[in-house]
Amino acid sequence: xxxxxxxxxxxxxxxxxxxxxxxxxxxxxxxxxxxxxxxxxxxxxxxxxxxxxxxxxxxxxxxxxxxxxxxxxxxxxxxxxxxxxxxxxxxxxxxxxxxxxxxxxxxxxxxxxxxxxxxxxxxxxxxxxxxxxxxxxxxxxxxxxxxxxxxxxxxxxxxxxxxxxxxxxxxxxxxxxxxxxxxxxxxxxxxxxxxxxxxxxxxxxxxxxxxxxxxxx
Numbered sequence: 001x002x003x004x005x006x007x008x009x010x011x012x013x014x015x016x017x018x019x020x021x022x023x024x025x026x027x028x029x030x031x032x033x034x035x036x037x038x039x040x041x042x043x044x045x046x047x048x049x050x051x052x053x054x055x056x057x058x059x060x061x062x063x064x065x066x067x068x069x070x071x072x073x074x075x076x077x078x079x080x081x082x083x084x085x086x087x088x089x090x091x092x093x094x095x096x097x098x099x100x101x102x103x104x105x106x107x108x109x110x111x112x113x114x115x116x117x118x119x120x121x122x123x124x125x126x127x128x129x130x131x132x133x134x135x136x137x138x139x140x141x142x143x144x145x146x147x148x149x150x151x152x153x154x155x156x157x158x159x160x161x162x163x164x165x166x167x168x169x170x171x172x173x174x175x176x177x178x179x180x181x182x183x184x185x186x187x188x189x190x191x192x193x194x195x196x197x198x199x200x201x202x203x204x205x206x207x208x209x210x211x212x213x214x215x216x217x
Contacts, residue, residue: 003064005032014121017071018059023168024075026200028082040215072105090165101166115140119176126212129180171195
């Protein structure tokens with residue numbers, strides 16, 4: 001593939017959406033460049049980024065002169081331009097399993113708002129949460145656990161026969177609970193921690209981060 005790939009990410013490396021695309025690119029095994037968008041400086045709203053990304057958010061992928069934003073769209077684009085078997089798959093082979101993986105991704109991005117608000121990603125990589133979950137936060141956490149248990153076959157290491165990008169996205173959401181010492185069933189904990197050890201994920205998790213500065217997305 002001749003055109004360079006550039007992934008725009010947040011300066012603190014805490015966006016679950018930038019995480020998903022970073023992992024996808026690493027799993028594909030291709031060279032790419034990361035560039036930082038300092039959200040704390042409102043850089044995403046500057047015309048040179050806003051007008052190309054359309055949504056003025058991170059992540060954004062640049063492939064040659066083509067710009068694409070929204071993480072699930074980026075993940076699916078990478079699967080199409082870097083298809084298996086020449087490159088490792090991001091999605092299951094079967095149509096129904098692929099649909100389930102996309103369902104999981106869409107759900108994680110559109111639901112569980114109370115959990116995302118009360119256990120933001122800053123509490124995963126910087127200071128832990130100090131307040132207990134509210135009733136709404138607890139209900140969201142319980143829903144997350146329930147969906148995980150229903151989606152994960154007994155004894156399974158992944159949601160499907162093999163790893164998919166949906167596993168990484170789900171594990172990231174579960175880590176909002178685990179990194180803040182919330183109680184979850186052992187099977188769910190083992191699944192999330194197993195996913196967390198994947199090399200592509202460890203590279204994101206273990207990177208050195210700059211000091212956190214409060215910002216509005």
